[in-house]
Amino acid sequence: MYKLLMENQDSWDIFTRKEEYYPEKLDEHQRFLFSEKDLLNASEPEVSRYLMENGMQVEFPENKSFAVCLTHDVDDIYPPLSHSLLSSAYSLKRLNFKDSAAQLLWKLRGIDYSPYLNFSKIMDIEASFEAESSFYFITAEADPIRFRYDIEDIEHHLGEVLDRGWEVGLHGGYYSYDSPDKIKKEKERLEAVLGKKVIGFRNHYLRFKTPDSWEILASAGFSYDSTFGHRYSVGFRNGMCHPFSPYNLNTGKKIAILEIPLVVMDTALFATSKSFEEAWERTKSLIDTTASLNGVITLLWHNFAFSCNFRQGWVKLYEKVLQYCSEKGAWMTSGEEIYRWWADRS
Template sequence: MKTKRLPWCNFQDIIAMEQDYGARSTFFFLVLDPDSEDYAYDIEDLGPDLGMIVDQGHEVGLHGGHQTYNNPDDIREKKRRLEKLLNEPVVGYRNHYLKIKVPETWEYLSKAGFQYDSTMGFADCAGFRNGMCYPYKPFDLRNNRPMDIVEIPLAIMDKTLFYYMHLDLDLSWELTRQIIENVKQCHGVLNVLWHNNCMSGDYLKLYKRMLDYCSKEGAWMTSGKELYDWWSRYL
Protein backbone atom coordinates (compact mmCIF):
# COMPACT_ATOMS: atom_id res chain seq x y z
CA MET A 1 0.00 0.00 0.00
CA LYS A 2 1.32 3.39 -0.95
CA THR A 3 1.52 5.80 1.96
CA LYS A 4 1.80 9.55 2.18
CA ARG A 5 4.38 11.61 4.00
CA LEU A 6 3.79 15.12 5.24
CA PRO A 7 6.08 17.86 3.91
CA TRP A 8 6.55 19.20 7.45
CA CYS A 9 9.09 16.69 8.72
CA ASN A 10 10.98 19.57 10.30
CA PHE A 11 11.55 17.97 13.67
CA GLN A 12 15.34 18.24 13.54
CA ASP A 13 15.08 21.97 12.80
CA ILE A 14 12.69 22.47 15.73
CA ILE A 15 14.95 20.56 18.09
CA ALA A 16 18.02 22.52 16.97
CA MET A 17 16.17 25.81 17.53
CA GLU A 18 14.94 24.80 20.98
CA GLN A 19 18.39 23.63 22.01
CA ASP A 20 19.64 27.19 21.43
CA TYR A 21 17.39 28.22 24.32
CA GLY A 22 17.92 25.17 26.52
CA ALA A 23 14.41 23.86 25.82
CA ARG A 24 13.01 20.37 25.30
CA SER A 25 9.56 19.42 24.04
CA THR A 26 7.03 16.66 23.71
CA PHE A 27 6.14 15.89 20.09
CA PHE A 28 2.61 14.49 19.83
CA PHE A 29 1.93 12.33 16.77
CA LEU A 30 -1.36 11.30 15.20
CA VAL A 31 -1.62 7.57 14.56
CA LEU A 32 -4.32 7.28 11.91
CA ASP A 33 -5.63 4.68 9.49
CA PRO A 34 -5.98 5.53 5.77
CA ASP A 35 -9.77 5.87 6.10
CA SER A 36 -9.53 8.21 9.10
CA GLU A 37 -10.40 11.88 8.99
CA ASP A 38 -7.25 14.03 8.57
CA TYR A 39 -5.14 11.04 7.50
CA ALA A 40 -2.00 12.35 5.82
CA TYR A 41 0.73 9.80 6.63
CA ASP A 42 1.36 6.36 8.09
CA ILE A 43 3.04 6.66 11.47
CA GLU A 44 5.20 3.64 10.54
CA ASP A 45 6.85 5.77 7.84
CA LEU A 46 8.12 8.15 10.52
CA GLY A 47 10.03 5.57 12.56
CA PRO A 48 13.45 7.20 11.94
CA ASP A 49 12.06 10.64 12.87
CA LEU A 50 10.59 9.32 16.10
CA GLY A 51 13.87 7.63 17.00
CA MET A 52 15.79 10.83 16.34
CA ILE A 53 13.47 12.83 18.59
CA VAL A 54 13.88 10.42 21.50
CA ASP A 55 17.64 10.02 20.98
CA GLN A 56 18.06 13.79 21.33
CA GLY A 57 16.31 13.87 24.70
CA HIS A 58 12.82 14.91 23.66
CA GLU A 59 9.58 13.00 24.15
CA VAL A 60 7.09 11.41 21.76
CA GLY A 61 3.45 11.36 22.86
CA LEU A 62 0.18 10.21 21.30
CA HIS A 63 -2.03 12.75 19.53
CA GLY A 64 -5.52 11.25 19.54
CA GLY A 65 -7.75 11.51 16.45
CA HIS A 66 -11.12 13.25 16.25
CA GLN A 67 -13.06 10.56 18.13
CA THR A 68 -10.25 8.87 20.04
CA TYR A 69 -11.04 10.80 23.23
CA ASN A 70 -14.32 8.84 23.50
CA ASN A 71 -13.06 5.44 22.35
CA PRO A 72 -11.00 3.42 24.87
CA ASP A 73 -10.26 0.67 22.34
CA ASP A 74 -8.85 3.20 19.87
CA ILE A 75 -6.74 4.80 22.59
CA ARG A 76 -5.16 1.45 23.44
CA GLU A 77 -4.62 0.44 19.81
CA LYS A 78 -3.00 3.73 18.77
CA LYS A 79 -0.81 3.66 21.87
CA ARG A 80 0.28 0.12 20.99
CA ARG A 81 1.25 1.10 17.43
CA LEU A 82 3.29 4.06 18.61
CA GLU A 83 5.05 2.07 21.32
CA LYS A 84 5.94 -0.63 18.83
CA LEU A 85 7.81 1.94 16.75
CA LEU A 86 9.52 3.55 19.73
CA ASN A 87 10.22 0.33 21.61
CA GLU A 88 9.39 2.14 24.83
CA PRO A 89 6.24 3.22 26.73
CA VAL A 90 4.21 6.21 25.55
CA VAL A 91 2.98 8.07 28.62
CA GLY A 92 1.72 11.46 27.32
CA TYR A 93 -1.49 12.27 25.44
CA ARG A 94 -3.31 15.15 23.79
CA ASN A 95 -6.47 14.93 21.70
CA HIS A 96 -7.20 16.46 18.31
CA TYR A 97 -9.03 19.80 18.50
CA LEU A 98 -8.68 19.66 22.29
CA LYS A 99 -11.63 17.28 22.53
CA ILE A 100 -12.20 15.74 25.95
CA LYS A 101 -15.08 14.05 27.75
CA VAL A 102 -14.97 14.58 31.49
CA PRO A 103 -14.27 12.36 33.34
CA GLU A 104 -14.43 9.49 30.84
CA THR A 105 -11.40 10.46 28.72
CA TRP A 106 -9.17 10.61 31.81
CA GLU A 107 -10.47 7.22 32.89
CA TYR A 108 -9.75 5.68 29.48
CA LEU A 109 -6.25 7.15 29.40
CA SER A 110 -5.45 5.98 32.91
CA LYS A 111 -6.56 2.43 32.18
CA ALA A 112 -4.50 2.45 28.96
CA GLY A 113 -1.35 3.27 30.95
CA PHE A 114 -0.91 6.97 30.25
CA GLN A 115 0.66 9.07 32.99
CA TYR A 116 -0.56 12.47 31.86
CA ASP A 117 -2.89 14.32 29.51
CA SER A 118 -2.45 17.85 28.15
CA THR A 119 -5.78 18.42 26.38
CA MET A 120 -7.54 20.66 28.91
CA GLY A 121 -7.40 24.11 27.35
CA PHE A 122 -9.33 26.62 25.26
CA ALA A 123 -9.07 26.61 21.47
CA ASP A 124 -10.56 30.08 21.00
CA CYS A 125 -8.80 32.02 23.74
CA ALA A 126 -5.57 31.90 25.72
CA GLY A 127 -5.69 31.25 29.44
CA PHE A 128 -6.43 28.58 31.99
CA ARG A 129 -9.57 26.56 31.34
CA ASN A 130 -9.51 25.02 34.79
CA GLY A 131 -8.48 28.26 36.48
CA MET A 132 -4.96 27.31 37.57
CA CYS A 133 -1.45 26.91 36.22
CA TYR A 134 -0.47 23.68 37.95
CA PRO A 135 -0.60 20.02 37.01
CA TYR A 136 -3.25 18.18 38.98
CA LYS A 137 -4.97 14.85 39.41
CA PRO A 138 -8.60 15.18 38.26
CA PHE A 139 -11.12 14.27 40.96
CA ASP A 140 -13.57 11.47 40.26
CA LEU A 141 -16.85 12.62 41.80
CA ARG A 142 -18.50 9.28 41.06
CA ASN A 143 -16.03 7.36 43.22
CA ASN A 144 -14.97 10.23 45.51
CA ARG A 145 -11.25 9.92 44.81
CA PRO A 146 -8.46 11.45 42.70
CA MET A 147 -7.98 9.78 39.33
CA ASP A 148 -4.77 7.95 38.51
CA ILE A 149 -3.61 10.41 35.85
CA VAL A 150 -2.16 13.92 35.83
CA GLU A 151 -3.58 16.76 33.76
CA ILE A 152 -1.05 19.34 32.56
CA PRO A 153 -3.47 22.09 31.50
CA LEU A 154 -2.89 23.92 28.23
CA ALA A 155 -2.62 27.73 28.35
CA ILE A 156 -1.51 28.96 24.90
CA MET A 157 -1.92 27.51 21.40
CA ASP A 158 -0.49 29.06 18.24
CA LYS A 159 -3.75 29.09 16.26
CA THR A 160 -5.60 30.56 19.24
CA LEU A 161 -3.73 33.84 19.08
CA PHE A 162 -3.55 34.47 15.35
CA TYR A 163 -6.58 32.60 14.02
CA TYR A 164 -9.28 32.55 16.70
CA MET A 165 -8.44 35.80 18.52
CA HIS A 166 -7.30 37.65 15.36
CA LEU A 167 -4.28 39.20 17.10
CA ASP A 168 -1.23 40.50 15.28
CA LEU A 169 2.30 39.63 16.34
CA ASP A 170 2.71 42.48 18.82
CA LEU A 171 -0.62 41.90 20.56
CA SER A 172 -0.01 38.15 20.60
CA TRP A 173 3.31 38.70 22.30
CA GLU A 174 1.88 41.14 24.84
CA LEU A 175 -0.79 38.64 25.88
CA THR A 176 1.76 35.83 25.95
CA ARG A 177 4.14 37.88 28.09
CA GLN A 178 1.36 38.70 30.55
CA ILE A 179 0.49 35.01 30.91
CA ILE A 180 4.15 34.11 31.40
CA GLU A 181 4.45 36.73 34.15
CA ASN A 182 1.29 35.48 35.87
CA VAL A 183 2.62 31.93 35.85
CA LYS A 184 5.98 33.14 37.15
CA GLN A 185 4.33 34.91 40.09
CA CYS A 186 2.49 31.70 40.97
CA HIS A 187 5.59 29.52 40.51
CA GLY A 188 3.41 27.55 38.12
CA VAL A 189 3.60 25.67 34.83
CA LEU A 190 3.00 27.12 31.38
CA ASN A 191 1.98 24.51 28.82
CA VAL A 192 2.06 25.78 25.23
CA LEU A 193 1.11 24.05 21.98
CA TRP A 194 2.90 24.89 18.73
CA HIS A 195 2.17 22.85 15.61
CA ASN A 196 5.15 21.88 13.48
CA ASN A 197 3.44 23.38 10.41
CA CYS A 198 3.34 26.73 12.26
CA MET A 199 7.10 27.11 12.41
CA SER A 200 7.30 29.99 9.95
CA GLY A 201 6.33 33.65 9.65
CA ASP A 202 4.80 35.35 12.68
CA TYR A 203 4.12 32.00 14.32
CA LEU A 204 7.83 31.24 14.41
CA LYS A 205 8.75 34.78 15.47
CA LEU A 206 6.39 34.55 18.44
CA TYR A 207 7.62 31.10 19.43
CA LYS A 208 11.25 32.26 19.38
CA ARG A 209 10.36 35.38 21.34
CA MET A 210 8.67 33.22 23.96
CA LEU A 211 11.63 30.84 24.19
CA ASP A 212 14.07 33.73 24.48
CA TYR A 213 12.06 35.48 27.19
CA CYS A 214 11.57 32.33 29.25
CA SER A 215 15.22 31.39 28.88
CA LYS A 216 16.36 34.77 30.17
CA GLU A 217 13.91 34.44 33.08
CA GLY A 218 15.51 31.14 34.07
CA ALA A 219 12.49 28.95 33.24
CA TRP A 220 12.80 25.18 33.11
CA MET A 221 11.57 24.36 29.60
CA THR A 222 11.08 20.64 29.39
CA SER A 223 8.89 17.79 28.15
CA GLY A 224 5.64 16.65 29.67
CA LYS A 225 7.27 13.41 30.80
CA GLU A 226 10.04 15.18 32.70
CA LEU A 227 7.52 17.55 34.26
CA TYR A 228 5.35 14.60 35.29
CA ASP A 229 8.31 12.78 36.84
CA TRP A 230 9.19 15.87 38.90
CA TRP A 231 5.66 16.93 39.79
CA SER A 232 4.43 13.46 40.72
CA ARG A 233 6.74 13.47 43.71
CA TYR A 234 4.46 16.07 45.27
CA LEU A 235 1.06 14.69 44.19
Protein backbone atom coordinates in the same frame (compact mmCIF):
# COMPACT_ATOMS: atom_id res chain seq x y z
CA MET B 1 -5.10 19.82 47.97
CA TYR B 2 -8.63 18.45 47.54
CA LYS B 3 -9.51 19.12 51.18
CA LEU B 4 -8.39 22.73 50.92
CA LEU B 5 -10.33 23.29 47.71
CA MET B 6 -13.47 21.69 49.12
CA GLU B 7 -13.46 24.33 51.83
CA ASN B 8 -14.03 26.95 49.12
CA GLN B 9 -17.03 25.93 47.03
CA ASP B 10 -16.36 28.39 44.22
CA SER B 11 -12.77 27.20 43.83
CA TRP B 12 -13.86 23.57 44.02
CA ASP B 13 -16.48 24.01 41.29
CA ILE B 14 -13.99 25.78 39.03
CA PHE B 15 -11.28 23.19 39.67
CA THR B 16 -13.54 20.21 38.96
CA ARG B 17 -15.27 21.98 36.04
CA LYS B 18 -18.60 20.89 37.47
CA GLU B 19 -20.53 22.64 34.70
CA GLU B 20 -18.87 20.44 32.07
CA TYR B 21 -20.43 17.26 33.48
CA TYR B 22 -23.84 18.08 32.03
CA PRO B 23 -23.22 20.61 29.26
CA GLU B 24 -26.13 22.49 27.75
CA LYS B 25 -24.28 23.13 24.49
CA LEU B 26 -21.47 21.48 22.55
CA ASP B 27 -19.70 22.73 19.45
CA GLU B 28 -19.57 20.92 16.11
CA HIS B 29 -16.76 18.69 17.39
CA GLN B 30 -18.68 17.73 20.54
CA ARG B 31 -16.47 19.90 22.74
CA PHE B 32 -17.74 21.93 25.66
CA LEU B 33 -18.88 25.35 24.51
CA PHE B 34 -17.49 28.01 26.81
CA SER B 35 -19.41 31.15 27.67
CA GLU B 36 -18.01 34.63 27.14
CA LYS B 37 -17.63 34.87 30.91
CA ASP B 38 -15.52 31.69 30.96
CA LEU B 39 -13.21 33.05 28.29
CA LEU B 40 -12.88 36.44 29.98
CA ASN B 41 -11.95 34.78 33.27
CA ALA B 42 -9.48 32.39 31.63
CA SER B 43 -6.55 34.77 32.03
CA GLU B 44 -6.64 34.44 35.82
CA PRO B 45 -5.55 31.14 37.45
CA GLU B 46 -7.68 31.80 40.50
CA VAL B 47 -7.59 28.25 41.83
CA SER B 48 -3.80 28.08 41.75
CA ARG B 49 -3.65 31.51 43.37
CA TYR B 50 -5.96 30.34 46.16
CA LEU B 51 -3.80 27.25 46.75
CA MET B 52 -0.56 29.23 46.82
CA GLU B 53 -2.04 31.80 49.21
CA ASN B 54 -3.03 28.95 51.51
CA GLY B 55 0.28 27.20 51.79
CA MET B 56 0.92 25.18 48.63
CA GLN B 57 4.63 25.11 47.85
CA VAL B 58 6.20 24.37 44.48
CA GLU B 59 9.82 23.82 43.52
CA PHE B 60 11.61 23.11 40.26
CA PRO B 61 15.09 21.86 39.29
CA GLU B 62 18.04 24.16 39.91
CA ASN B 63 15.80 26.50 41.90
CA LYS B 64 13.94 27.62 38.78
CA SER B 65 10.94 29.75 39.72
CA PHE B 66 8.52 28.40 37.10
CA ALA B 67 8.33 25.97 34.20
CA VAL B 68 7.36 26.07 30.55
CA CYS B 69 6.06 22.84 29.03
CA LEU B 70 6.83 22.98 25.30
CA THR B 71 4.73 20.79 23.01
CA HIS B 72 4.04 20.17 19.33
CA ASP B 73 1.07 18.37 17.79
CA VAL B 74 2.17 16.67 14.58
CA ASP B 75 -1.06 16.82 12.60
CA ASP B 76 0.72 16.44 9.27
CA ILE B 77 4.11 15.30 8.04
CA TYR B 78 3.24 16.07 4.42
CA PRO B 79 1.90 19.54 3.54
CA PRO B 80 -1.73 19.57 2.43
CA LEU B 81 -2.11 21.02 -1.06
CA SER B 82 -3.57 24.22 0.39
CA HIS B 83 -0.43 24.78 2.49
CA SER B 84 1.87 24.11 -0.47
CA LEU B 85 -0.02 26.56 -2.67
CA LEU B 86 -0.01 29.26 0.00
CA SER B 87 3.71 28.81 0.69
CA SER B 88 4.51 28.83 -3.02
CA ALA B 89 2.45 31.97 -3.60
CA TYR B 90 4.10 33.66 -0.61
CA SER B 91 7.56 33.00 -2.06
CA LEU B 92 6.52 33.97 -5.57
CA LYS B 93 5.19 37.29 -4.32
CA ARG B 94 8.65 37.98 -2.89
CA LEU B 95 10.32 36.92 -6.15
CA ASN B 96 11.89 33.87 -4.51
CA PHE B 97 11.31 31.60 -7.49
CA LYS B 98 13.51 28.77 -6.24
CA ASP B 99 11.64 28.42 -2.96
CA SER B 100 8.30 28.85 -4.71
CA ALA B 101 9.06 25.87 -6.92
CA ALA B 102 10.45 23.83 -4.03
CA GLN B 103 7.20 24.20 -2.09
CA LEU B 104 5.34 22.47 -4.91
CA LEU B 105 7.92 20.00 -6.23
CA TRP B 106 9.38 18.42 -3.08
CA LYS B 107 7.56 15.15 -3.77
CA LEU B 108 9.72 14.58 -6.83
CA ARG B 109 12.70 14.13 -4.50
CA GLY B 110 10.87 11.70 -2.21
CA ILE B 111 8.81 11.86 0.96
CA ASP B 112 11.89 12.32 3.15
CA TYR B 113 12.16 15.81 1.64
CA SER B 114 8.77 16.87 2.96
CA PRO B 115 9.13 20.31 4.57
CA TYR B 116 6.98 19.13 7.47
CA LEU B 117 9.52 16.52 8.54
CA ASN B 118 11.08 19.39 10.43
CA PHE B 119 11.63 17.94 13.88
CA SER B 120 15.39 18.53 13.79
CA LYS B 121 14.79 22.17 12.93
CA ILE B 122 12.43 22.60 15.87
CA MET B 123 14.75 20.80 18.26
CA ASP B 124 17.69 22.95 17.12
CA ILE B 125 15.72 26.11 17.91
CA GLU B 126 14.84 24.82 21.36
CA ALA B 127 18.31 23.50 22.09
CA SER B 128 19.73 26.98 21.45
CA PHE B 129 17.75 28.06 24.53
CA GLU B 130 18.64 24.91 26.52
CA ALA B 131 15.05 23.72 26.17
CA GLU B 132 13.38 20.43 25.26
CA SER B 133 9.85 19.58 24.19
CA SER B 134 7.24 16.93 23.43
CA PHE B 135 6.05 15.83 19.99
CA TYR B 136 2.64 14.13 19.83
CA PHE B 137 2.16 11.89 16.78
CA ILE B 138 -1.01 10.48 15.20
CA THR B 139 -1.43 6.74 14.68
CA ALA B 140 -5.18 6.70 14.03
CA GLU B 141 -6.29 5.37 10.66
CA ALA B 142 -9.40 7.55 10.31
CA ASP B 143 -9.63 11.35 10.16
CA PRO B 144 -12.54 13.67 9.29
CA ILE B 145 -10.55 15.76 6.80
CA ARG B 146 -7.82 13.68 5.10
CA PHE B 147 -5.39 10.84 5.48
CA ARG B 148 -2.63 12.05 7.79
CA TYR B 149 0.29 9.60 7.71
CA ASP B 150 1.50 6.12 8.62
CA ILE B 151 3.66 6.32 11.72
CA GLU B 152 5.80 3.41 10.51
CA ASP B 153 7.04 5.55 7.59
CA ILE B 154 8.93 7.91 9.90
CA GLU B 155 10.47 5.47 12.37
CA HIS B 156 13.96 6.91 11.88
CA HIS B 157 12.69 10.44 12.51
CA LEU B 158 11.09 9.30 15.76
CA GLY B 159 14.37 7.65 16.70
CA GLU B 160 16.19 10.93 16.25
CA VAL B 161 13.71 12.74 18.49
CA LEU B 162 14.21 10.16 21.24
CA ASP B 163 17.98 10.00 20.79
CA ARG B 164 18.24 13.74 21.37
CA GLY B 165 16.25 13.46 24.61
CA TRP B 166 12.96 14.96 23.45
CA GLU B 167 9.65 13.20 24.08
CA VAL B 168 7.39 11.31 21.69
CA GLY B 169 3.77 11.07 22.83
CA LEU B 170 0.46 10.11 21.27
CA HIS B 171 -1.81 12.55 19.47
CA GLY B 172 -5.09 10.69 19.83
CA GLY B 173 -7.27 10.34 16.76
CA TYR B 174 -10.32 12.50 16.15
CA TYR B 175 -12.68 9.54 16.59
CA SER B 176 -10.83 8.03 19.55
CA TYR B 177 -11.27 10.44 22.44
CA ASP B 178 -14.27 8.56 23.87
CA SER B 179 -13.18 5.04 22.90
CA PRO B 180 -10.92 3.09 25.29
CA ASP B 181 -10.31 0.39 22.67
CA LYS B 182 -9.25 2.83 19.94
CA ILE B 183 -6.94 4.77 22.24
CA LYS B 184 -5.27 1.59 23.47
CA LYS B 185 -4.81 0.40 19.89
CA GLU B 186 -3.24 3.72 18.85
CA LYS B 187 -0.95 3.69 21.89
CA GLU B 188 0.20 0.15 21.14
CA ARG B 189 0.91 1.04 17.51
CA LEU B 190 3.15 3.95 18.51
CA GLU B 191 4.90 1.88 21.17
CA ALA B 192 5.60 -0.86 18.62
CA VAL B 193 7.41 1.66 16.41
CA LEU B 194 9.29 3.30 19.28
CA GLY B 195 10.15 0.14 21.16
CA LYS B 196 9.28 1.88 24.42
CA LYS B 197 6.32 2.86 26.56
CA VAL B 198 4.38 6.02 25.72
CA ILE B 199 3.23 8.03 28.74
CA GLY B 200 2.02 11.37 27.30
CA PHE B 201 -1.17 12.22 25.41
CA ARG B 202 -3.07 15.02 23.73
CA ASN B 203 -6.17 14.48 21.62
CA HIS B 204 -6.63 15.76 18.09
CA TYR B 205 -8.86 18.86 17.86
CA LEU B 206 -8.62 19.00 21.66
CA ARG B 207 -11.67 16.73 21.84
CA PHE B 208 -12.25 16.06 25.52
CA LYS B 209 -15.11 15.12 27.84
CA THR B 210 -14.85 15.90 31.55
CA PRO B 211 -14.25 13.62 33.47
CA ASP B 212 -14.63 10.64 31.12
CA SER B 213 -11.54 11.37 29.01
CA TRP B 214 -9.27 11.30 32.06
CA GLU B 215 -10.71 7.96 33.16
CA ILE B 216 -10.22 6.47 29.69
CA LEU B 217 -6.63 7.68 29.47
CA ALA B 218 -5.80 6.40 32.94
CA SER B 219 -7.21 2.97 32.09
CA ALA B 220 -5.17 2.96 28.86
CA GLY B 221 -1.97 3.39 30.84
CA PHE B 222 -1.09 7.02 30.19
CA SER B 223 0.72 8.88 32.94
CA TYR B 224 -0.31 12.37 31.87
CA ASP B 225 -2.60 14.28 29.54
CA SER B 226 -2.23 17.78 28.09
CA THR B 227 -5.50 18.20 26.18
CA PHE B 228 -7.31 20.22 28.84
CA GLY B 229 -7.28 23.76 27.48
CA HIS B 230 -9.12 26.21 25.25
CA ARG B 231 -9.70 25.72 21.52
CA TYR B 232 -11.08 29.18 20.81
CA SER B 233 -8.97 31.24 23.17
CA VAL B 234 -5.98 31.03 25.51
CA GLY B 235 -5.78 30.78 29.27
CA PHE B 236 -6.52 28.53 32.21
CA ARG B 237 -9.51 26.23 31.73
CA ASN B 238 -10.05 25.39 35.40
CA GLY B 239 -8.15 28.16 37.12
CA MET B 240 -5.00 26.05 37.44
CA CYS B 241 -1.52 27.02 36.30
CA HIS B 242 -0.08 23.91 37.96
CA PRO B 243 -0.28 20.24 36.99
CA PHE B 244 -2.96 18.41 38.94
CA SER B 245 -4.61 15.05 39.48
CA PRO B 246 -8.27 15.38 38.40
CA TYR B 247 -11.13 14.52 40.72
CA ASN B 248 -14.20 12.67 39.47
CA LEU B 249 -17.35 14.10 41.04
CA ASN B 250 -19.35 11.07 39.89
CA THR B 251 -17.20 8.55 41.75
CA GLY B 252 -15.91 10.83 44.50
CA LYS B 253 -12.37 9.68 43.74
CA LYS B 254 -9.09 10.98 42.41
CA ILE B 255 -8.30 9.93 38.84
CA ALA B 256 -4.94 8.21 38.42
CA ILE B 257 -3.48 10.55 35.83
CA LEU B 258 -1.70 13.91 35.88
CA GLU B 259 -3.14 16.77 33.86
CA ILE B 260 -0.63 19.30 32.55
CA PRO B 261 -3.17 21.86 31.35
CA LEU B 262 -2.74 23.49 27.97
CA VAL B 263 -2.61 27.29 28.20
CA VAL B 264 -1.57 28.69 24.80
CA MET B 265 -2.17 27.06 21.41
CA ASP B 266 -0.76 28.84 18.37
CA THR B 267 -3.87 28.57 16.18
CA ALA B 268 -6.20 29.85 18.90
CA LEU B 269 -3.81 32.63 19.89
CA PHE B 270 -3.41 34.07 16.41
CA ALA B 271 -7.07 33.54 15.48
CA THR B 272 -8.11 35.75 18.40
CA SER B 273 -5.32 38.36 18.19
CA LYS B 274 -5.45 41.32 15.83
CA SER B 275 -1.68 41.63 15.48
CA PHE B 276 1.65 40.07 16.34
CA GLU B 277 2.05 42.62 19.12
CA GLU B 278 -1.29 41.68 20.67
CA ALA B 279 -0.46 37.98 20.47
CA TRP B 280 2.85 38.64 22.20
CA GLU B 281 1.36 40.80 24.95
CA ARG B 282 -1.32 38.22 25.72
CA THR B 283 1.25 35.43 25.87
CA LYS B 284 3.66 37.51 27.94
CA SER B 285 0.90 38.30 30.43
CA LEU B 286 0.09 34.60 30.86
CA ILE B 287 3.79 33.81 31.31
CA ASP B 288 4.22 36.54 33.92
CA THR B 289 1.12 35.40 35.81
CA THR B 290 2.32 31.80 35.80
CA ALA B 291 5.80 32.82 36.93
CA SER B 292 4.38 34.85 39.82
CA LEU B 293 2.69 31.69 41.13
CA ASN B 294 5.61 29.31 40.52
CA GLY B 295 3.45 27.53 37.98
CA VAL B 296 3.73 25.65 34.70
CA ILE B 297 2.60 27.20 31.41
CA THR B 298 2.04 24.76 28.56
CA LEU B 299 2.50 25.96 24.99
CA LEU B 300 1.41 24.17 21.81
CA TRP B 301 3.05 25.15 18.51
CA HIS B 302 2.14 22.82 15.63
CA ASN B 303 5.10 21.52 13.66
CA PHE B 304 3.66 22.81 10.37
CA ALA B 305 4.12 26.41 11.54
CA PHE B 306 7.89 26.02 11.39
CA SER B 307 7.85 25.23 7.66
CA CYS B 308 5.02 27.45 6.42
CA ASN B 309 6.65 30.63 5.18
CA PHE B 310 3.26 32.34 5.47
CA ARG B 311 3.40 31.56 9.22
CA GLN B 312 6.78 33.17 9.89
CA GLY B 313 5.24 35.39 12.54
CA TRP B 314 4.24 32.31 14.52
CA VAL B 315 7.83 31.07 14.59
CA LYS B 316 9.09 34.54 15.46
CA LEU B 317 6.73 34.63 18.44
CA TYR B 318 7.78 31.15 19.56
CA GLU B 319 11.43 32.19 19.55
CA LYS B 320 10.53 35.41 21.36
CA VAL B 321 8.78 33.38 24.05
CA LEU B 322 11.78 31.08 24.44
CA GLN B 323 14.09 34.07 24.75
CA TYR B 324 11.86 35.79 27.29
CA CYS B 325 11.37 32.68 29.41
CA SER B 326 15.07 31.92 29.29
CA GLU B 327 15.84 35.40 30.58
CA LYS B 328 13.29 34.91 33.37
CA GLY B 329 15.05 31.72 34.42
CA ALA B 330 12.33 29.25 33.45
CA TRP B 331 12.73 25.50 33.27
CA MET B 332 11.71 24.80 29.65
CA THR B 333 11.11 21.15 29.07
CA SER B 334 8.83 18.35 27.88
CA GLY B 335 5.61 17.03 29.32
CA GLU B 336 7.41 13.83 30.27
CA GLU B 337 9.97 15.69 32.38
CA ILE B 338 7.26 17.80 34.02
CA TYR B 339 5.35 14.63 34.84
CA ARG B 340 8.35 12.82 36.33
CA TRP B 341 9.33 15.82 38.44
CA TRP B 342 5.77 16.35 39.67
CA ALA B 343 5.09 12.66 40.34
CA ASP B 344 8.23 12.32 42.45
CA ARG B 345 6.96 15.09 44.73
CA SER B 346 3.28 14.21 44.98
